[in-house]
Amino acid sequence: MASDAQVAAFRSLRAAGASALEAAEVINLANTIDLVSKAYLHERRGAGGKWVGSGPRIGPPKEQRARARARLIAQGRLPAPAQPATVQSLREKHATIGQLARAQEQTAKIATEAAQIHVQKMIKQVHDEHAQYVKDVTAAQSAEDAHKAHLKFFAIMASLIGGAIIGAITAGLGLPVVASLAVSISPAAAEALFEMKKRL
Amino acid sequence: MTPQQREQAIDVIKNRLLKVTIGHTEQEALEVATAMVDQATANQDDDGHAG
Secondary structure, three states: OOOHHHHHHHHHHHHOOOOOOOHHHHHHHHHHHHHHHHHHOOOOEOHHHOEOOOOOOOOOOHHHHHHHHHHHHHOOOOOOOOOHHHHHHHHHHHHHHHHHHHHHHHHHHHHHHHHHHHHHHHHHHHHHHHHHHHHHHHHOOOHHHHHHHHHHHHHHHHHHHHHHHHHHHHOOOOHHHHHHHHOOOOHHHHHHHHHHHHHO | OOHHHHHHHHHHHHHHHHHHOOOOOHHHHHHHHHHHHHHHHHHHHHOOOOO
16 A cells, blocks of 8 residues: 555645646555555565565665664564573473483383383292192192182282282383283183182 | 272283183173282281382
């Protein structure tokens, strides 16, 4: 659009009788001049004054722009450029995040390895206890002896398997570790546990 | 151990029991798992651990 000054200038020319143009024509002419001048400068600005033009934007020399920028920053109309300290702290932040991620990965690896070793030990223990239970039940002289053997085995299994799983959950070791501990419940031990639950 | 942690422990054991055995219902597995977790908690408490 033409500026108020341009319109006023044409209006005053017309009022002075120096132009025979009608008011609407004056405004159209002013608008045309304004558009032409903008096109000449390759300047197009959209909403909020955002640059949307194509081609090289004609701006003031470097020093002028630097001064203008400094003035705008001083007036708070432009954000201050990132200071070296900010960049440094950002780098530090990213480095710390990286270190944490690596440490977490390492901890998870150690926890997984520890769980695997623990599971192997548990599987052996569960196997041994199951063998002992079979021996006890076979050797039981009475129903009471057999019942005692059931109770004993169930208590041991609960301590070994249940205790380890509860420990892993309360320690927040995560589902993979908890699930790997459950692996120590072998099919034979699971069958025995079902059987025992019926008899308890 | 919170009630949620207890439920989680029961669920893990129940799923494992169902995975390695055939012919048992989920209800049976749930009962066994619950009994095991309760027993384990009682054992831990007896040992002076916070269950």
